[in-house]
Amino acid sequence: MKIATWNVNSLNVRLPHVLEWLETATPDVLVLQEIKQITEAFDQESFRAAGYHAVASGQKTYNGVAVISRGESSDHITDFPDFEDSQRRVLAATIDGVRVVNLYVPNGHSVGSEKYQYKLGWLAALHNFLQVELKDHERLVVLGDFNIAPDDRDVYDPEKWGEAILCSPAERAALGKLLDLGLTDVFRQFDQPDSTFSWWDYRAAGFRRNAGLRIDLILASEALAKACQNSYVDREPRTWERPSDHTPVVADFDI
DNA sequence: ATGGTGGTCCAACCA
Numbered sequence: 001m002k003i004a005t006w007n008v009n010s011l012n013v014r015l016p017h018v019l020e021w022l023e024t025a026t027p028d029v030l031v032l033q034e035i036k037q038i039t040e041a042f043d044q045e046s047f048r049a050a051g052y053h054a055v056a057s058g059q060k061t062y063n064g065v066a067v068i069s070r071g072e073s074s075d076h077i078t079d080f081p082d083f084e085d086s087q088r089r090v091l092a093a094t095i096d097g098v099r100v101v102n103l104y105v106p107n108g109h110s111v112g113s114e115k116y117q118y119k120l121g122w123l124a125a126l127h128n129f130l131q132v133e134l135k136d137h138e139r140l141v142v143l144g145d146f147n148i149a150p151d152d153r154d155v156y157d158p159e160k161w162g163e164a165i166l167c168s169p170a171e172r173a174a175l176g177k178l179l180d181l182g183l184t185d186v187f188r189q190f191d192q193p194d195s196t197f198s199w200w201d202y203r204a205a206g207f208r209r210n211a212g213l214r215i216d217l218i219l220a221s222e223a224l225a226k227a228c229q230n231s232y233v234d235r236e237p238r239t240w241e242r243p244s245d246h247t248p249v250v251a252d253f254d255i
Numbered sequence: 256a257t258g259g260t261g262g263t264c265c266a267a268c269c270a
Contacts, residue, residue: 062268204258204259
């Protein structure tokens with residue numbers, strides 16, 4: 001089973017890219033973030049025509065997540081229990097016996113800001129949610145735009161970036177707590193080229209300079225991490241005309 | 256050294 005994540009920064013704009021990528025990469029599951037459209041505007045028909053099931057938890061202008069899958073998905077969850085949030089950032093679904101949790105983690109703006117506090121509170125609610133999900137699902141994959149670079153290898157210039165947003169100790173500790181639940185960042189189970197990133201700022205010619213971060217992650221439960229055959233970043237869609245600022249990240253599972 | 260792009264939607268916010 002080939003599972004991928006992609007922050008598309010508006011599905012209205014990027015639908016042709018997503019359809020093109022589905023056709024060439026042929027994932028079994030693709031989860032999207034920042035679709036930036038209401039659920040009613042989500043173009044299920046285009047995905048059906050491409051041979052995929054598709055569900056979305058949409059929102060106007062900001063956020064919004066979707067799950068595209070070859071197999072039918074069920075048991076959808078769009079909110080953490082006991083965490084009131086109008087922002088559509090979560091979509092969990094079960095596909096062919098695999099529990100898939102699609103996340104668009106808050107960006108946090110800057111360390112110490114109100115948005116940063118929201119991010120840390122959101123991550124705490126995520127932790128509680130995953131604790132329960134892991135009890136219920138042996139085969140669990142948690143993937144999406146985490147807006148956290150796990151360590152210095154995931155940052156183009158760690159000296160310059162320092163402990164700023166996406167790299168602050170509290171964010172990395174929150175990610176560490178998720179991993180402590182029994183999840184593995186499957187990308188790091190394999191040899192990877194240096195300076196492999198999944199996001200490059202549109203500003204300052206980030207992509208041309210490879211000034212990026214690896215903030216799009218695929219975390220797998222023990223059973224799935226063991227079954228993972230490969231994981232990689234597919235940079236190609238970032239070279240296409242009018243690209244998202246993120247590119248797809250993929251994991252192949254022998255299941 | 257600074258500032259720079261892009262999406263949504265038309266002023267300003269978000270990233």
